[in-house]
Structure formats: C-alpha cells, structure tokens
Amino acid sequence: MKLIISALCVLVLFSFSAAYDPLDPNGNITIKWDVMSWTPDGYVAAVTLHNFQMFRHIMNPGWTLGWTWAKKEVIWSMVGAQTTEQGDCSKFKGTVPHCCKKTPTVVDLLPGVPYNQQFTNCCKGGVVAAWGQDPSASISSFQVSVGQAGTSNKTVKLPKNFTLLAPGPGYTCGPAKIVPSTNFLTPDKRRKTQALMTWNVTCTYSQFLARKNPSCCVSLSSFYNDTITACPSCACGCQNKKNCVKSDSKILSMVGMHTHKKDDEPLLQCTHHMCPIRVHWHVKINYKDYWRVKISITNFNYRMNYSLWTLAIQHPNLNNITQVFSFNYKPLVAYESINDTGMFYGMKYYNDLLMEAGPTGNVQSEVLMEKDKDTFTLKQGWAFPRKVYFNGDECMLPPPDKYPFLPNSAPVTMFNFPVFILSLLFLLVVW
Known part of the structure; x- marks a missing residue:
C-alpha cells in the first residue's frame, strides 16, 4: 500500500511539474x-x-x-x-x-x-x-x-x-x-x-x-575539436521511421505533398534522430574579451512551415550578449536575480518563416557575447546551452559526456581583433 501511495504522489508531482515551466x-x-x-x-x-x-x-x-x-x-x-x-x-x-x-x-x-x-x-x-x-x-x-x-x-x-x-x-x-x-x-x-x-x-x-517524445533535438560542435556531437539516436522517437522519406525520393515532387492539413502525420526526412527540428550550436571563435557562437535551425518536416517560430535558450553568458546578427533577440527574465535565458526569433519578411525540409529549410545566425571573466571557460562543456526550446517545447540535448572536449595539450586559440587590425595596417604601409 505504501508503495502504491508513493507512486501516486510521484505521478501527481510529475504531472504538476510538467505543466510548470521554470523558464x-x-x-x-x-x-x-x-x-x-x-x-x-x-x-x-x-x-x-x-x-x-x-x-x-x-x-x-x-x-x-x-x-x-x-x-x-x-x-x-x-x-x-x-x-x-x-x-x-x-x-x-x-x-x-x-x-x-x-x-x-x-x-x-x-x-x-x-x-x-x-x-x-x-x-x-x-x-x-x-x-x-x-x-x-x-x-x-x-x-x-x-x-x-x-x-x-x-x-x-x-x-x-x-x-x-x-x-x-x-x-x-x-x-x-x-x-x-x-x-x-x-x-x-x-x-x-x-x-x-x-x-x-x-x-x-x-x-x-502534448506528446510522448520531444519534437526537437540539439547537436553541438566547436572550433577546438573536429568532433560533431550529433543529436541522440531516436531523440524524438522512431515511430515514424517506417514512413520517413529520403531527400532524393520522387515522392517529394508530387502535387500537394508539402501542404499541411490538420490531421496529417508529419512527413519527416529520414535521419537517425527522427526529429522535425534540429538546433545546432557551434562555438565558432574565442576572442580575447568576446566569444562567438553560430546557431542553426533545420526543419526536417516536409509538411510543415514554421511561421512565428521562437527559440529559447538558457546559458549563463546570455546576460552579456553584445550583438545578434540575423535573428531578433529578447532577454527572458523569469526571476529578478537570474538573467540567463533569452529568446531568438526571426526578422519579419526575412527569416520569420522556417520553410519545410529541403534546401531552404533552415535559418541561422551568429551571436557575439562579452566574456564574464569570473565564469567564462571552454572546459567541461560550459560553452554549450543548458536548455533549448523550439516553439515552446524543450529539445533533447546530447548527454554531457558526449560534448566536444577541449584538448588538454592544445592551447585555446585567442583572436585579438585590435592587434589584427594594427598588424594589417602595418603590412599595408610596408607594402
């Protein structure tokens, strides 16, 4: 009886927590x-x-x-x-x-x-x-x-x-x-x-x-490691694996194939993760006082255009964003003392529509952040996001032990922009 009561309590707590979003x-x-x-x-x-x-x-x-x-x-x-x-x-x-x-x-x-x-x-x-x-x-x-x-x-x-x-x-x-x-x-x-x-x-x-499985996943990469950490296999469930479509399939040229109807099942591109949406976070450059990340969103659903899409990300350095190059950005301050979450969304008439799977089925931007010298590090996966949401649903992240690791023997590449400009001017004068 105690076991049953405990199980019921856990179920109730889980149900309430599932409806509560800390972000x-x-x-x-x-x-x-x-x-x-x-x-x-x-x-x-x-x-x-x-x-x-x-x-x-x-x-x-x-x-x-x-x-x-x-x-x-x-x-x-x-x-x-x-x-x-x-x-x-x-x-x-x-x-x-x-x-x-x-x-x-x-x-x-x-x-x-x-x-x-x-x-x-x-x-x-x-x-x-x-x-x-x-x-x-x-x-x-x-x-x-x-x-x-x-x-x-x-x-x-x-x-x-x-x-x-x-x-x-x-x-x-x-x-x-x-x-x-x-x-x-x-x-x-x-x-x-x-x-x-x-x-x-x-x-x-x-x-x-809403669903048994996530509807999106996250992959990771960095400039200091050639390894790309892919989305986990079957991250969004593989129940659609039998009906997935290869990117060169003739079925994609059929009339009405890309039209979404209310009761349609998603028509997904065949992938190992079987997710409609993949978000890729790439640590691109490490400057002296700043660091730069490239964010890409790819649509693998041939039947869905995502209008008014949103991408919410939790990372401790989002409180020091300097510039976002081709997305709109707004900080999300859920609690007065914490400012580690932000929302990215498309620019109107430019990239606010994420097209269905195919050559145009992706949007991307780069983000420049100023380093917090007390916390910034490239070690132990610190540079990667803690949580990622697409259109309000939490995406599955790879397990931390699979993140691109920082080689112990290789120094971190630093790029000093002012020194680079001065050197370039010096070379031009000499030439």
Whole structure:
C-alpha cells in the first residue's frame, strides 16, 4: 500500500511539474468572457484568448476552443469565429441558431473574410503570437450571441469543461471563475465603459501531455575539436521511421505533398534522430574579451512551415550578449536575480518563416557575447546551452559526456581583433 501511495504522489508531482515551466513560470493562455449586453433570452459576449506565454505561440492551423453549456444554451450568431458543427436545431422555427450543440467547438476565421464577419483581433486562422515575441499579436477574439441563457448576473450559468487545442493537445483548462468586470475605453478614449459580467478560464501547457517524445533535438560542435556531437539516436522517437522519406525520393515532387492539413502525420526526412527540428550550436571563435557562437535551425518536416517560430535558450553568458546578427533577440527574465535565458526569433519578411525540409529549410545566425571573466571557460562543456526550446517545447540535448572536449595539450586559440587590425595596417604601409 505504501508503495502504491508513493507512486501516486510521484505521478501527481510529475504531472504538476510538467505543466510548470521554470523558464516561463507565469505562462498561460487566459480566456476572458465579457458579457457586453443582455438580449431577450440571453446575452452578447466578447470572448478573448490572451496568450501570456513568453515563447510559445499558437501556430498554424490555429486554436480550437470547446466547452459544455451549463443549461440548454444555444449560439444564435457569431462574429469573428464559427463553430465546426451546427448540431440539431430542428425544434426551432423561423430563425435557426448558428449552433445548438451542448458541447460546441469554435475555430477562428481565416484572413480575408467579409468586413461584416470580422471582429477585433479576429480572423488570423487561429495563429496567435507569443507574448514575449509580439504582445500586440498575442490576442485573438470573437463575439458570440447566446440564447436560452438567462438575462441577468444571477440567472446566467458559467460554461464548464473548457478545452483548448492549440493546435494539438497539451493544454489543460481550469474552471471558469467570475472576476471583476472588465473596463473598456471608447474609441475616442474619453469615456470608460464596463462589461456587465466577466469570467476567466486559465489554460496551462504541459509538454508531457502534448506528446510522448520531444519534437526537437540539439547537436553541438566547436572550433577546438573536429568532433560533431550529433543529436541522440531516436531523440524524438522512431515511430515514424517506417514512413520517413529520403531527400532524393520522387515522392517529394508530387502535387500537394508539402501542404499541411490538420490531421496529417508529419512527413519527416529520414535521419537517425527522427526529429522535425534540429538546433545546432557551434562555438565558432574565442576572442580575447568576446566569444562567438553560430546557431542553426533545420526543419526536417516536409509538411510543415514554421511561421512565428521562437527559440529559447538558457546559458549563463546570455546576460552579456553584445550583438545578434540575423535573428531578433529578447532577454527572458523569469526571476529578478537570474538573467540567463533569452529568446531568438526571426526578422519579419526575412527569416520569420522556417520553410519545410529541403534546401531552404533552415535559418541561422551568429551571436557575439562579452566574456564574464569570473565564469567564462571552454572546459567541461560550459560553452554549450543548458536548455533549448523550439516553439515552446524543450529539445533533447546530447548527454554531457558526449560534448566536444577541449584538448588538454592544445592551447585555446585567442583572436585579438585590435592587434589584427594594427598588424594589417602595418603590412599595408610596408607594402
């Protein structure tokens, strides 16, 4: 009995820890439901998804939101979103509701819908940026008119059993809770209005619930060792090994092969790690006061373009970044006393889209960091990252004993840039 209780305790603790990310301790998606007006048999509400996660966004094909009505509510109409099924509305005569299902499923509309179907922050195909990447694009909203719902704060019942797919599993939503009513500013910003009733639902992400295996891996190399530490074998599981495609396969020229559908299995390039994404960290140069790293991200999935991609890295020297050459960079300070984590993401219209597997399926940048003379060393793998996340999922790192080691007999190559320039000028003058 003691063994069973201990096992259950470990399982519970593991489940909670899997939903808690130490690099983003406050990250969540909050669903805010604001009742804006009463109708003869219900209300009109604005529903907003706020993505408060620093480096995990909702990527294509977007979010899917579901819940269970507390009574016999129906959805008369929606603006900025739609339900995937209407359900049985046969008992209604004349005007037929948009949805009569007890458990409606709602999706965002695609860009380009007519203006009268649009709502503020809607119609992006369910794609929502991470809060740390672009706060202005981390919101998605729609309007819903609910009938048979009660017409006052006392008669309205909160929906239950909220579910969020974004776009796949991994999110667990808590119960709806009534909170102080939201305040709004009128367009001229001269008057403040207030929602008639507001409730919130908080959804948190767990990579453990999302998938059994990682979705990315990390390989390592350095200027001081010819050895390349590859991703671990089957780092992302080898269940797709039978369906993988070689880079010269004729199947890749078939029409529609690169089009991603919501229920498609990934079509991966055959590799020993079988990961959709590989991140490579290369220690490139060691200057006197600085050191330089090259970061490359390679896509091995023939069916997936990664838009709005993010790369979060934990390393103690990220607090002294001097320059990032072809990615955007933002420090992530999860705790006041620790500044060892940063987020890299693409430059708009340049490399913010990571193409599917193939010749263009990679992006790369170099990072220049000033040395902290008290801690900097190339020994014992210090120069390699502690954690790496791609699109919010933690990548598998090689075991530390496989890292490129620093040869004991060889001195560390130093490159003194000012001396190099002076020497070059001297040679030019002499010549």
